[in-house]
Amino acid sequence: MKNKMKHSVLITMLLMIATLFVTAFTVPSVQASASDNSLQQIKQKGYIVMGTAPDYPPYEFIGKDNGGSKVYGADIELGKAIAKDLGVKLKVKSMGFDSLLVALQTKKVDMVIAGMNETPERAKSVDFSKTYYSSGLSLVLNSADDKKIKSYKDLQGKTIGAQIGSVQYDAVKKGIKNINLKGMENINDLILALKSEKIDAIPLDTAVAEAYAAHNPGLKIIDAKMPGQESQNKIAFFKGATSLENAANKTIDKVNKDDLYTKKFVPAAAKHITNNKSQSQFETMWQYKNFFISGIEYTMIISVVSVFFGIILGVIFALMRLSHNWLLHSIAVCYIEFIRGTPQLVQIMFIYFGLGTIVNVPALTSGIIAISINSGAYVAEIIRGGINSISDGQSEAALSLGLSKKQSMQYIVLPQAFKNIWPALGNELVTLIKDSSLASVIGVGELMYQMRAVQADTYLGVAPIAVIMVIYFVITFTISRIMKHLEGKISHGTND
Template sequence: MINPKIKKILLLIATVMLALSGLLGMVNPSANAKAQPTHDNYLKNVKKKGTLVMGTAPDYPPYEFIGKNNGSSQVYGADILLGQKIAHDMGVKLKVKSMSFDSLMVALRTGKIDMIIAGLNKTPQRAKSVDFTNSYYTSGTDLVINKKDKNKIKSYHDLSGQSVGGQVGSVQYDLAKSQIKNVNLKGMESVDDLVLALKTGKVSAVPMDASVAKAYVEHNSGIMQIPAGFSASSGASSDNNAAFSKGAKSLVASANKTIQQVQAKHEYTDQFVPQAIKHMTNNKNQSVANSMWSYKDYFLKGTEYTIMISLISVCFGIVLGIIFALMRLSHNWLLHAIAVVYIEFIRGTPLMVQIMFVYFGLGAVVNVPALTSGIVAISINSGAYVAEIIRSGITSINVGQSEASLSLGLSQSQTMRYIVLPQAIKNIWPALGNEFISLIKNSSLASIIGVGELMYQMRAVQADTYQGIAPIAVIMIIYFIITFAISRTMKFYEGKMNHGTNN
């Protein structure tokens, strides 16, 4: 026989899982496509809101990259200019959202963006999920290798059994995986990280778009590009296409009209690319220190966002932690079960997944901005850990004190408020400090959805300066300064608490 309380908890867990699966069914448009056919009002809706939201991964110069604009960062590139023209022809303004390349498809399918232009190649698999426009530009695939290996590596055939880097979700990644024999393929989200891995000897070559390879080779000493020699048997195309939601025929038709005009006038190659190159920074003759100092505004802005996210999240996390700690200690089986499910589920799933679920999943039902989504997800995550910290602090207080306060006429809530919690907080103060420090470091994961905190700004500096290690060193120092200051502050107040107790 199953214990009745355990049975109730299992039923509650099953109910929660059913609710989540129902929500995911709402989020995934393809899941309900057959049951709920929709009319194509995409273009009408875009015109109604007055903006066309374009998603891109700005680490792909000269197509899309982050550059300076009066001390702040801005996304530039030939693809951005194309997006502006497509939006102009629709009679709306273009809004650009930056995120990691492998998040773009999810963002499009969950309605966070209306269009993808990111040097995207059409493949049979992708065509099942989204609708592509006609090609607006055709480029080849090259290999970027170290100059010292120019006599060893002549094409992809020479990479058999070696480590090769590729951008996750890209056609180049798939080509390397399918055509290089016994390859040790290392997938990364950022092209900047791939180039850094190449220069530090972590990989022997990186396949990438020929124009992008040229941009990185021109701004990095010690590397070169060679023809990759891949065959097109995989069905992948070297054509660059814009992508829209599946069934958005009206948007595709409108974009195709613009693309047809652009191709007829050779605007992409003759105007957009040269105009984009003008915004690309050349730091070859500038020292690393001067180069990093010129981007101080980027790092200051990232620090501001990091501290803001952390402070707000820790406040909400403490409130949630107290509530769920008391619920878990409650003798009410329902409150106890809800607290257990929340704490164990949140602690059992990665924070990055939680951030993506809040932004892409719940955001498909309620439009939540990236910054708000990051704060909500980090607060919920912190709340689960704080709940366990507070619970351990409460249980560390001798039960005799609670019994004594009750015998003196205090209620249970007064006992908890005036007797137990103050002592528990003193006991758990070091653990709360560690949680706050961990939360500051974990805030870097919000960069995956385009929140402009320190990690995001570091990527922006990498993309604009083509320097891989220096920006990383800068944010390491900034993170250390922030966490060390917090650590000393927490230690100071811990000493004050101990001093007050001794007196």
């Protein structure tokens, strides 16, 4: 019987893995082979979705807008120009730079404008427009090192930081030998690492380097002097979107003809870059209180909804795993072991990008689904442990009194099990609140996302981090106290 059960579990797990691979690899190929109606689809729905990573001033960054936040930048102005020429509205979707091409391939966005350069590797997955702006490569370093580092040749033996997935990362990796290269997703993190002397230099697009150096005293930029490393910014489109790409190229031709990017788009973006040099960090953080309040709202929405569905899933799969039905048991084991054996960040990205190829699920909903599913697996094991802690004599006594197995579980076992596992459930809720920060990778505006927004707009690295640390502590400490109070109430009620 045990061998049969193990065999069935193995078959079920293999089927689950096969389903994941079929979803991940067959759907994009179907999309690529479809006929090109990309421009027609944009005009039919009346808007075009632009994906970007808003930590790249003056190209794209997050600024204040009527108490809230909004993405500004020269690339945003270009996106508006393209949308205007197409006769549609522009919608901007923010996410991490290394997630942009995945979002494009899964059609979460219609185009990516993010100071992106074409590379042979990227060209295999997406199509690129004409160049709309060219810029050089500079190095950002601490002013104290300007005599030690004059060009890229002086970087040998040093620690260099670069944004993961950027052409600067590839340029340094291929062009400079004997260096310790550290990749980070966010440029603000790189600047923070540079100022704290964790790294010696950062290769950046010249315009971006100038923006960060201007707002960070103690930093300096120099010409990298690397041959053939001029940045050629282009727009990315999903494979086969020829009609949409051609329409965008017409706008780019007009922009290049009159040099609108440099003369109009960059100055328009510069008006929204915050100047907070005359203010204390406390005053600056207070001005962004609405950002943090919005982050708290999203964090609590994700946490409350996810813990609700997580407990429901936990109860269902705990009972399934304890079931004597081999099929139900096998499904529960596969679910629990697979979810617990894969990183939650990967699960969030798969729900949003992977399943998004079949059903277009919004970022917030995707985050809630992924976190609920993840929480359900852990809660299931907590509940199973609680049920197993109840002696068999309890169930036997209930059956002898005429209760059914279902009634025994509902009225006798589960209430006692929940009393035993209440502290563990409280810990799971606290963990879930902190894990909600992972949803920022797909652009959900929770606390971590808002912290990044404040960093990008103020050029302050540590202060926004300190603020959300305090906020997270206040939330989790308050919930811990509430759970402790309820635990005392439950224990007192049981003793009575």
